[in-house]
Amino acid sequence: MIKFQAEIDVMPKKEILDPQGKAVTGSMKNLGLAEIQNIRIGKHISLEIEAPTAEIAHAKVEEACKNLLANLIMESYTFKIEAV
Template structure:
């Protein structure tokens, strides 16, 4: 079966996000008020062939740990559909 796997990779909350700060400043310069914080990350979609949702999640987890996320600076969340 083919599963659509969505992986969100974000900077750790404890770390400064320079891209997010730049966007926050830009929004303020445009007069857009009310935005409290901006964090910039990556959204990755995989089409995974697997026998079950659990197997698809394991494949995505391994891909995230080994390649897609730098676990020193980022965390990831996986959704399997």
């Protein structure tokens, strides 16, 4: 078994309003950072997985994202896997 580290980003879809991001974009102005725009806030998830091959690890992380980590109606996900 090989141990892999996965780094997953789960973000609100572009079509979906992100009120938290909008609020933080507003706060940037008060902080004197008006040049920062269009903030979107999602989740970053790191995890370890043991699998015989990178392909299997990839498939398992995909399954975890689809079934638990992301709400596919409102969110999309991307991830990277590396052997550690």
